[in-house]
Amino acid sequence: MVSHTQAEQPHWMTPLVTVTPRLEQEFRYDQYFETLPSDKSLNNYGAGKGLELIPSENTEVILGMPPYIERNTKPAVDAFGDWPAFLFKYRLLSANEQNGNYIVTAFLQTGLPTGAAAFTTNAYVVQPTIAFGKGWGIFDFQMTLSQQYPLGSNGAETKFGKPVLWNTTLQLLGWDVMWPEVELNETWWPDGPLEGKIQTYVTPGVIFGRFPIYGRLKLVVGAGYQFAVSPESPAFKNNVVLTMRTPF
Numbered sequence: 001m002v003s004h005t006q007a008e009q010p011h012w013m014t015p016l017v018t019v020t021p022r023l024e025q026e027f028r029y030d031q032y033f034e035t036l037p038s039d040k041s042l043n044n045y046g047a048g049k050g051l052e053l054i055p056s057e058n059t060e061v062i063l064g065m066p067p068y069i070e071r072n073t074k075p076a077v078d079a080f081g082d083w084p085a086f087l088f089k090y091r092l093l094s095a096n097e098q099n100g101n102y103i104v105t106a107f108l109q110t111g112l113p114t115g116a117a118a119f120t121t122n123a124y125v126v127q128p129t130i131a132f133g134k135g136w137g138i139f140d141f142q143m144t145l146s147q148q149y150p151l152g153s154n155g156a157e158t159k160f161g162k163p164v165l166w167n168t169t170l171q172l173l174g175w176d177v178m179w180p181e182v183e184l185n186e187t188w189w190p191d192g193p194l195e196g197k198i199q200t201y202v203t204p205g206v207i208f209g210r211f212p213i214y215g216r217l218k219l220v221v222g223a224g225y226q227f228a229v230s231p232e233s234p235a236f237k238n239n240v241v242l243t244m245r246t247p248f
Contacts, residue, residue: 013179018167021105021131026247034236048084062087079116101135123150161192200230
């Protein structure tokens with residue numbers, strides 16, 4: 001069933017930061033090494049990734065893991081962050097490389113404020129997303145547009161706002177196993193304490209895979225460098241992104 005489902009969609013690589021509109025089945029582990037505006041460091045182990053499953057045709061479920069975060073400030077803080085517990089994908093339209101090379105998918109993600117006081121948003125978050133992509137030969141782009149909605153009765157909406165997130169990836173395929181890419185990652189706050197602010201990051205990177213291990217099991221590894229380009233005060237100045245995935 002999984003093979004049949006994936007045969008009906010493009011076979012691009014999942015980007016470093018942008019959530020792919022493709023349906024994937026894998027275990028994923030990422031690490032972030034951020035430089036904060038104060039020049040202190042923040043290391044994120046796991047980055048909220050986890051197990052991705054295709055339980056039925058046209059659907060995917062992602063079960064995330066709470067990230068473990070180390071912040072090198074005074075005082076230093078080492079603790080778990082909020083839990084991106086669940087992401088559901090429903091593929092609306094798709095065609096593989098022989099029949100149009102495109103895909104459109106709807107997401108719904110939930111986040112729980114289970115993190116330590118230093119890292120939590122103190123808000124339950126629901127994030128609907130529309131994602132799409134199109135390919136031409138060895139080139140493809142993948143894009144997502146979403147908005148986060150905080151839930152709760154503790155003033156979460158006023159404190160958190162309802163940020164709009166836009167991610168776009170331009171990607172090439174080289175030598176069957178190398179996927180150089182560049183991503184544009186942008187967040188805009190239409191309300192809340194950061195009303196009117198926009199943060200924009202550019203993330204060049206490269207991903208290698210899918211290397212066969214056994215049967216359907218494969219290996220994917222990649223790295224990228226994310227840096228702020230907007231004039232707004234960024235959440236971090238730059239970020240080294242590492243990823244490892246085992247599609248199956």
